[in-house]
Amino acid sequence: MNDRLRSLIERLARERRLSAAEYVELIEGRDDEAAALLAAHAVRVRKAVYGNRVFIRGLLEISNYCKNDCYYCGLRRGNRNCARYRLTPDEIFACARRGYDLGFRTFVLQSGEDAALTDALLCDLVSRLKAEFPDCAVTLSLGERSDESYRALKDAGADRYLLRHETADPAHYAQLHPREMSFDNRMRCLRTLRALGYQVGCGFMVGSPGQTARQLAADLQFVERFQPEMCGIGPFLPQHDTPFGDRPAGSAALTCYLLSILRLICPGLLLPATTALGTAAPDGRERGILAGANVVMPNLSPPAAREKYTLYDGKIHTGAEDAAHKTELERRIRAIGYKIVTDRGDPRDVTETE
Numbered sequence: 001m002n003d004r005l006r007s008l009i010e011r012l013a014r015e016r017r018l019s020a021a022e023y024v025e026l027i028e029g030r031d032d033e034a035a036a037l038l039a040a041h042a043v044r045v046r047k048a049v050y051g052n053r054v055f056i057r058g059l060l061e062i063s064n065y066c067k068n069d070c071y072y073c074g075l076r077r078g079n080r081n082c083a084r085y086r087l088t089p090d091e092i093f094a095c096a097r098r099g100y101d102l103g104f105r106t107f108v109l110q111s112g113e114d115a116a117l118t119d120a121l122l123c124d125l126v127s128r129l130k131a132e133f134p135d136c137a138v139t140l141s142l143g144e145r146s147d148e149s150y151r152a153l154k155d156a157g158a159d160r161y162l163l164r165h166e167t168a169d170p171a172h173y174a175q176l177h178p179r180e181m182s183f184d185n186r187m188r189c190l191r192t193l194r195a196l197g198y199q200v201g202c203g204f205m206v207g208s209p210g211q212t213a214r215q216l217a218a219d220l221q222f223v224e225r226f227q228p229e230m231c232g233i234g235p236f237l238p239q240h241d242t243p244f245g246d247r248p249a250g251s252a253a254l255t256c257y258l259l260s261i262l263r264l265i266c267p268g269l270l271l272p273a274t275t276a277l278g279t280a281a282p283d284g285r286e287r288g289i290l291a292g293a294n295v296v297m298p299n300l301s302p303p304a305a306r307e308k309y310t311l312y313d314g315k316i317h318t319g320a321e322d323a324a325h326k327t328e329l330e331r332r333i334r335a336i337g338y339k340i341v342t343d344r345g346d347p348r349d350v351t352e353t354e
């Protein structure tokens with residue numbers, strides 16, 4: 001690491017922002033020493049806000065039907081080899097109860113953009129979950145919906161919404177999605193969710209086909225501006241039935257580097273060590289936490305569903321990924337000096353802690 005890179009990192013740690021050109025320098029100049037310095041700052045900042053607590057979210061993959069045709073995703077509608085399923089409300093409740101008993105206090109309902117998931121059905125599900133588990137947060141991750149739908153779901157009791165922006169660069173968005181999908185609509189959805197009072201999560205893939213350092217810099221600056229409560233990032237991983245099936249995977253090391261940068265930009269960010277990161281490297285999730293992440297999202301879906309939720313090849317769904325193996329996950333997290341807590345894991349208002 002040269003002096004210039006060191007001074008950029010020190011300034012980012014102090015001022016929580018850099019120019020786009022400086023982010024590009026930081027990304028292009030990455031080496032082990034720079035990664036270690038960024039991670040040391042990120043860990044210090046995360047400790048000041050959240051201590052050594054790691055939050056868990058119980059992921060419920062409620063449907064893998066999707067009307068979209070994103071070039072990277074194995075759930076795309078054009079993928080005839082994807083065996084489609086949709087959980088019934090009873091199945092969802094059975095998983096949630098099991099999760100609650102294991103100590104989960106956030107449930108994330110995630111799905112493809114499935115037209116059968118109507119507002120009536122989802123609002124009923126959300127309000128019944130909130131009634132049965134009043135001490136739990138309900139997070140939705142159901143893609144783009146209408147303003148009215150987002151409002152109805154909020155009124156039904158949903159607390160949080162995850163909608164990755166995928167990339168903050170419109171030209172790159174167009175490389176990753178068919179023309180019928182709109183960058184502007186994705187951004188509009190995020191603004192609506194924010195205005196409705198959700199805790200909002202955005203996010204992007206690292207190493208998606210054709211992605212440049214300048215585009216990653218745009219993602220970082222988007223996070224600076226939007227100030228989300230959550231941000232999910234993970235390496236792009238090819239799925240063999242998609243148009244990007246033969247493209248190289250994104251790097252776990254660059255993902256961790258960006259996790260550290262995001263922690264410095266938004267000290268209070270809820271930042272998951274994602275399944276994609278855990279898939280890209282066997283110790284990926286631990287490395288994510290050591291770089292500044294503070295959330296893990298084990299899968300509570302029934303095993304048969306999990307196997308069909310094939311966003312990318314090789315998705316881990318054994319070992320600690322299975323909620324039944326939560327103790328194993330706890331052991332792994334404890335081994336690196338952190339502790340999984342039974343807690344909703346709401347964002348901390350960082351101004352309080354300064």
Ligand code: 5AD
Nearest residue numbers: 072073164235236237239276311312
């Ligand atoms: N590799 C990594 N992440 C992917 N996602 C979808 N497909 C892939 C892939 N092939 C991510 C996208 C999407 C989320 C559900 O998963 O960012 O928003």
